[in-house]
Amino acid sequence: NEIHPFEDETGIEFFARKNDSSLFAVGMHSKKRPHNLILGRTFNYQILDMIEMGVERCTTMQEHKSQACSVGMKPLMVFNGEAFNRDENLVRLKSILLDLFRGEVADKVSLKGLEYIITVTAGPPGPNGETGLVFFRTYTTSLKKSGLRQPRVELEEMGPSLDLRIRRVRLPTEDMWKLAVQVPKELKVVKVKNISRDGLGDKYGRVHLGKQEINKIQTRKVRALKKNLDGGKSGKRQKMDVDTE
Amino acid sequence: MDVSGILEEHKNKFKPIQVDRLIPTEFDLGLLACFDMNMLDDNRLRAGQQSRDRYLKELSREGAQQMINELFGLPTTVDEDSVYATLPKTTTVLPREKPIPKEKPPTRWEKFAKIKGIQKRKSTGKVFDEDQGEWRRKYGYKGVNNDDQKPWLIEVPGKADQYQDQYQVRRDEKKARIEKNTRRNQRNVEENVAVEKGMKPHEMRKRELQKALVLSKQSTASLGKFDTKLKGEPKTKGLKRKFDPLVGSADSEKSKNMDILNRVAKGESKATVINVRKAQRAVNNAKRAAASKSK
Numbered sequence: 001n002e003i004h005p006f007e008d009e010t011g012i013e014f015f016a017r018k019n020d021s022s023l024f025a026v027g028m029h030s031k032k033r034p035h036n037l038i039l040g041r042t043f044n045y046q047i048l049d050m051i052e053m054g055v056e057r058c059t060t061m062q063e064h065k066s067q068a069c070s071v072g073m074k075p076l077m078v079f080n081g082e083a084f085n086r087d088e089n090l091v092r093l094k095s096i097l098l099d100l101f102r103g104e105v106a107d108k109v110s111l112k113g114l115e116y117i118i119t120v121t122a123g124p125p126g127p128n129g130e131t132g133l134v135f136f137r138t139y140t141t142s143l144k145k146s147g148l149r150q151p152r153v154e155l156e157e158m159g160p161s162l163d164l165r166i167r168r169v170r171l172p173t174e175d176m177w178k179l180a181v182q183v184p185k186e187l188k189v190v191k192v193k194n195i196s197r198d199g200l201g202d203k204y205g206r207v208h209l210g211k212q213e214i215n216k217i218q219t220r221k222v223r224a225l226k227k228n229l230d231g232g233k234s235g236k237r238q239k240m241d242v243d244t245e
Numbered sequence: 246m247d248v249s250g251i252l253e254e255h256k257n258k259f260k261p262i263q264v265d266r267l268i269p270t271e272f273d274l275g276l277l278a279c280f281d282m283n284m285l286d287d288n289r290l291r292a293g294q295q296s297r298d299r300y301l302k303e304l305s306r307e308g309a310q311q312m313i314n315e316l317f318g319l320p321t322t323v324d325e326d327s328v329y330a331t332l333p334k335t336t337t338v339l340p341r342e343k344p345i346p347k348e349k350p351p352t353r354w355e356k357f358a359k360i361k362g363i364q365k366r367k368s369t370g371k372v373f374d375e376d377q378g379e380w381r382r383k384y385g386y387k388g389v390n391n392d393d394q395k396p397w398l399i400e401v402p403g404k405a406d407q408y409q410d411q412y413q414v415r416r417d418e419k420k421a422r423i424e425k426n427t428r429r430n431q432r433n434v435e436e437n438v439a440v441e442k443g444m445k446p447h448e449m450r451k452r453e454l455q456k457a458l459v460l461s462k463q464s465t466a467s468l469g470k471f472d473t474k475l476k477g478e479p480k481t482k483g484l485k486r487k488f489d490p491l492v493g494s495a496d497s498e499k500s501k502n503m504d505i506l507n508r509v510a511k512g513e514s515k516a517t518v519i520n521v522r523k524a525q526r527a528v529n530n531a532k533r534a535a536a537s538k539s540k
Contacts, residue, residue, distance in 0.1 A: 119304065150314045181340055
């Protein structure tokens with residue numbers, strides 16, 4: 001069963017549908033594209049994006065002969081190099097690798113369970129500005145005492161290490177990406193307006209009054225300011241509250 | 246007492262955990278990831294394999310150290326002998342696997358509850374049974390709801406027939422209840438379909454009935470001409486094709502054939518004859534398809 005994702009997507013889409021999986025990896029070898037590795041993702045059983053890389057150098061876990069970490073651990077991921085923000089292809093690679101190695105979504109992580117780390121480093125770009133090699137390395141961590149709360153980290157090269165050269169990249173179509181990235185209403189962060197907190201933790205809110213009509217404000221009445229009081233034409237006796245003795 | 250010397254010694258026993266970076270590293274702790282945008286030493290990366298790997302290991306160690314420093318700074322919870330750090334929400338945008346599910350239209354009850362302001366109350370699912378002194382399920386296996394089917398004795402109610410089987414009565418009642426429920430569920434589904442298509446459910450049912458009526462007429466030999474009609478049933482037109490009699494005047498036949506030939510002869514210059522009925526149907530279908538797509 002030959003599958004060439006870049007030429008014909010139906011093979012991958014069929015498998016994605018059958019296995020209900022959204023991440024895929026295809027490895028193949030041909031004279032034109034030796035040691036080819038394609039990593040990709042699907043959205044709604046259609047190929048969202050994929051990246052084809054040639055593995056220029058590779059060392060396996062057996063070759064490293066170090067203690068492998070337990071299965072199912074979440075890796076720490078480190079991306080070195082500003083190219084991962086600049087180069088379109090590397091941005092895509094970063095996104096796919098994060099997705100691929102994310103593992104189970106967790107909101108807590110055991111501090112003892114940070115056993116391994118994957119590092120992806122962007123090599124120097126080629127003479128024409130082409131994307132350079134990408135160095136993919138895996139290490140096991142050992143946490144040593146440091147005299148402080150945070151331990152000192154020592155690494156030992158463990159698992160597979162690959163030197164990858166990016167070949168072809170299929171970016172997602174605008175509308176598919178938009179759909180894929182939509183956040184349902186329930187999860188969107190709701191901003192509460194007008195409420196702020198100051199440094200001491202006090203909650204401040206702003207209350208907006210409407211426009212005030214100054215003429216009609218009910219104030220304490222001062223008789224001396226009454227209009228009729230000058231020029232006593234209204235010579236009527238004013239009623240006063242008098243305490244009866 | 247000079248303690249500083251001892252402190253220095255103590256400090257020097259351990260290797261440093263500080264990592265200095267020109268451009269501060271960005272972290273996405275929700276994904277346990279960090280992004281270091283600093284300049285890399287390209288010379289070392291271009292060097293031979295071994296020295297390059299050594300450089301990469303150094304870089305990685307520093308990256309890992311930064312991450313560990315950050316992770317150990319997070320709020321922690323202790324659970325079963327291990328310390329868990331609570332991770333913040335991820336900041337990187339990662340795509341979903343499948344599109345967001347569409348909102349289901351509310352059922353009849355949900356609409357009613359909304360108007361009345363009835364809130365949904367969560368029940369525990371189990372009910373305490375005094376007789377057995379146990380917590381039993383509300384429904385299902387050994388559920389409380391089936392208790393009325395099982396008694397060893399059922400009193401015949403005052404008005405009922407003596408010879409009626411009360412157990413059967415209870416079974417029938419239960420069946421009726423189940424049927425009522427399924428009918429209501431089915432009605433909800435049909436209403437949803439109607440809403441999706443943009444029609445009122447009443448309208449949709451009416452149309453379906455009319456269609457069924459026309460079909461049933463077609464399937465009779467006399468095409469429903471002699472069937473007893475319902476009140477208010479419209480007269481169905483156009484079910485049977487009218488054919489001219491085989492034996493008739495030769496003139497009329499001649500004129501008819503000449504008409505056809507003339508039309509065929511003129512055919513090219515005149516506009517093609519349109520089957521109005523089919524054209525109208527095609528237009529209506531297209532309109533409906535467009536309307537349902539835009540919904």
